[in-house]
Amino acid sequence: MDKVLLRNNVKMSGRKDATTLMLAHGFGCDQNMWRFMLPELEKHFQVVLFDYVGSGNSVLSDYSIDKYSSLEGYAEDIVDIIGALQLSKVTIIGHSVSSIIASIASLHQPEIIENIIMVCPSPCFLNKPPDYQGGFEQSDLEELFDIMDKNYIGWANYLAPLVMGGSQSPELIGELSGSFCSTDPIVAKTFAKATFFSDYRAILKDIKSSVLILQSASDALANLHVGQYMAENIVNSELVVINAEGHCLHMTNHKEILPIILGFLEYNQ
Template sequence: MLDTNNVLIRNNVKLIGQGSKTLFLAHGFGCDQNMWRFLTPELSKHFTIVLFDYVGSGASDISQYSKKRYSKLEGYADDIIEICDTLELSDATFIGHSVSCMIGGIVSIQRPELFSKLIMICPTPCFLNFPPEYFGGFDKEDLKELLNLMDKNYIGWANYLAPLVMGTTNSDDLIGELSGSFCSTDPVIARNFAEVTFYSDYRHLLKAIKQPSLILQSENDALAAISIGEFMAREMPDSNLKVIAADGHCLHMTHPEAIMNSIIEYAK
């Protein structure tokens, strides 16, 4: 039997807005639900919105963290399923950022009744290169170095990665906020989540995602090139790719209006 109160506290679940249709917003690695704040004032006029933090992120209950459960993205997917079951949700629109796109994809395959549509912001099914057929953007050695930097100099790692993720042409305030968010995450949990995020390969699941899906890709993203969005759009049976004229991997923060309009149009 699911302890419903525990689930909502564990993941710091919040419900806002009004509307017959529900949006389920899932933040990316090293972030929390606060990263959606540029979208929620307008979206909450049209939809009911579910916000939450993954265990180990934001104001979640860190005592609930289990290295075993969260050694795969499926562990995070289980959390989303439990939140949906607790709230008695179905037919919601799932909106994920970065690694959450594939976590939402896992949920959509395991429990297709929960989400009727998916919106993926800067997704990738795999960060690794497998030449010649697939280029995720990183060789295994690159990612090993990144994880080693986390172990040796966590603050240095955060300060290196934040501008890369946010996009160097975007505001210093946003870059600083992301770096601060990385730094406020427990380093051991962040290290485990980074390893799961960067080393996982879910390309094989794309064909099984049957829900209508909108892929929002950035024109210039150091973590997920347009070619990855094109690959996903080819593999997923019912998907559209929309490229936003932007730099960086956090379009919901740097270009909220474009993302907001796309969401309202697609989810209505």
């Protein structure tokens, strides 16, 4: 097996004669989070699942703090997988920070990454007055990292309902908390800093891929202003707001977003 495919725990399923979909998980998660959408997607597409190095069942010994202290390191994982599988005409569905990671990868491979479907994305979680409200002050995030250092399990239990949405099922909230807890704390903190302290607003205007933005109406991590800002700054983009709570529409509202995704891809193929 190719080293990259083993390193990133790459799995392929679905139709070999169809367009390729790569499913890119968010911070503190792994490829298993896509299981609700997978059966329907496999009917229409060749699906590529993977774990970023440091997440899920990837090869942890290949993890490097230097490489993965910025989102460019994670984008390299995507580019490496595309190269190892010799893919062309790829659509990436990215959850949360993976929307930006996929965007970075698309700048390196605009001729290959044709479409990006962004599930609850944000290019910057920090407030940047006067014209951008990312949702958090610097001090808010520093406090979150302080909790992470002092009580990692407590941090995971605090963050999980915030991310999943407090009204969602205890089982899904517990699953996300468990996923956070199972991630190596050094890996989690490095990924979290790369996610929450970065600002990638400047690259939005350079994205050449066709983009679908799926925004939750009530999302503690990415508010409506963020989705609107992205739609205004990505040239070939479409924003759809889902009447839902939480940051994980692919898990909580998969039945609602699947027809939107299929319609978008049918139009853009």
